[in-house]
Amino acid sequence: MPDALIDEFLCAMPLPALLVDQSERIIGANPEALTLLGQQIVGRHFATILRQPPVTDAIETILRDKRPREAQHLANDGAQDTTFRVTFRYVNGIGAVKGGAVLVSFLDVSHLGQAEQMRRDFVANVSHELRTPLTALMGFIETLRGAARDDADARDRFLSIMDGEANRMNRLVGDLISLNRVESEERVRPSEDVNLTQQIESTLRSMRPLADEAGVTLHMTAPDDPVIVTGDPDQLQQVCTNLIENAIKYGGAGGRVDVVLSISDREPALRAPGARIQVIDQGAGIDPIHLPRLTERFYRADSHRSRELGGTGLGLAIVKHIINRHRGRLRVESNLGQGSVFTVILPRKTEQN
Numbered sequence: 001m002p003d004a005l006i007d008e009f010l011c012a013m014p015l016p017a018l019l020v021d022q023s024e025r026i027i028g029a030n031p032e033a034l035t036l037l038g039q040q041i042v043g044r045h046f047a048t049i050l051r052q053p054p055v056t057d058a059i060e061t062i063l064r065d066k067r068p069r070e071a072q073h074l075a076n077d078g079a080q081d082t083t084f085r086v087t088f089r090y091v092n093g094i095g096a097v098k099g100g101a102v103l104v105s106f107l108d109v110s111h112l113g114q115a116e117q118m119r120r121d122f123v124a125n126v127s128h129e130l131r132t133p134l135t136a137l138m139g140f141i142e143t144l145r146g147a148a149r150d151d152a153d154a155r156d157r158f159l160s161i162m163d164g165e166a167n168r169m170n171r172l173v174g175d176l177i178s179l180n181r182v183e184s185e186e187r188v189r190p191s192e193d194v195n196l197t198q199q200i201e202s203t204l205r206s207m208r209p210l211a212d213e214a215g216v217t218l219h220m221t222a223p224d225d226p227v228i229v230t231g232d233p234d235q236l237q238q239v240c241t242n243l244i245e246n247a248i249k250y251g252g253a254g255g256r257v258d259v260v261l262s263i264s265d266r267e268p269a270l271r272a273p274g275a276r277i278q279v280i281d282q283g284a285g286i287d288p289i290h291l292p293r294l295t296e297r298f299y300r301a302d303s304h305r306s307r308e309l310g311g312t313g314l315g316l317a318i319v320k321h322i323i324n325r326h327r328g329r330l331r332v333e334s335n336l337g338q339g340s341v342f343t344v345i346l347p348r349k350t351e352q353n
Contacts, residue, residue, distance in 0.1 A: 006094065016084075016106040020046045020059055021095025036075065036106060050104075058088050062102050066090040073106060085109045125298040129172055129312065133165035168312075175314040179297070182235065182321040190232040190326060193349065196275055197226050199233065200259055203240040207248065215255060216248050222261040227275050228349045235322045242315040243279040243342050251281025251340055263348055269329045275348040280341050286334040294332055295320040319344075 010017050010030040018029035018041070026041050026049065034041065041049045047056050054071040062069055073084040084106040095101035140158045148154040204218050211218050229236075247257040260278040267274025286294070293299045298313035323330050326346055334340035 013105065018104050019091070019095065019101045020063070020104060021101040022063060022099040023096040024059075024063070025096075027095055027101060033106070055086055055104075058086070059102050059104065062088050062090055066092075066100070081110070082108060083110045083113055122297060125313075126172075126176065129298070130169060133169050136165045137162055172312045172314075175312045175318065178238070179314055179318050179321070182318055182325065185232075186321055186325045188325070190230060190235070192231065192233060194229050194231040194233045194236055195226045196229055196236070196261060196277065196346075197222050199236055200240055200261060200277065203237060203244055204259065207241070207244050210245065211248050211257070214248050217256050218244075218248075219256065219258045220261070221258065223263060227261055227263055229275055229326070229346045230349055231326050231346070232322075235325070239319050239322050239344060240277070242319050243277075243344070246315065247279050247281040247283075247340070247342070251283030251285075255282065257281050267345055267348075269345050270327075270347055273348040273350050275346050277344040277346075278341055279343075280339065282339045285336045285338045286332075286340055287336055288334065291332050291334065295330065 006019060006028045010019065010028050010033075013030055014032075016030065016032035016036045018033045018037075019027050021027045024047070025043060025045055027043075029037070029042055037049055046059055050056055050059070050073070052073055055073050058069045058071045061067075068090070069088040071086045071088070073086045075082045075084065087105045087107070089103045089105075090100060091103050092100045140162050144155060144158055148158065200220060200222070204220055208218060244257065244259065251257065258278075258280040260276075260280065262276045262278070264274050264276070266272065267276075290299075295316045297317045300313050320330055323344060323346070328347065329343075329345040331343040331345070332340065333343070
């Protein structure tokens, strides 16, 4: 095969690819391989470029027995580690004295490792979140069967704590089910007309006992006319509930939570008519260092306080997935001592659409 044809063949491949012939030198590489391994690799001995033993051993072996092989190649793009699955195939009749060559191609499989790490982290977090209340329940049960068996005051106190821990586990399981459901539906566009004004008013009515108990006043501001979006009413209710409940629990120290509903004819974030729900509290605020990670599963800006207040660490992750399903945006603004503003931006339905 002429050198020009080898180059054309390699350039047609969508993955990084190169050829190593019986002289053990790289005789061709496509632009993707040059970007990955360096611009001056053609003509050099493969072992000086591909220095990882699993890769070099595979090439040496296949040059002898011509059998297909696979190996793993680790790289770093300057920002993060990257893992490639390397495939080796022998091609007859090309290279030095037409003795054949090894076609080496690289497939980036880093995302598979990342997905596996996310799965392990998720299982570890769920196990930890369940183990803590379970350990407490088992300890109290053992105490009630023994030393506190006949102590009415201790029994009532322990049962109250056990009830709280059981409810915490129940909330966690409920949030896990909700998260699984919204993730599975994220690619399916909702189709119902939803009156956001009514949704927020309904949520505020249901949240008022919690606000009264916390000494927090709820205020709503909205346009006179109903604000209509295309959505899933139950999921949008869940978004409103999670954000307003968080504002009461974590930002209620200021004594006031404002919910502001507004509209725009062209929302910059969507490039279309939009509706904004802003939940504003006057509480202690959140250190900006935490803001990029707030919607991660089980991430807490204040772990101790979150657990004290019954948080599962999944509420904002659920909110994020619901908003993604509705093709919307979630914005969080906060500074320590200055309260927080959670903004939901949704495409708004108009007479034209």
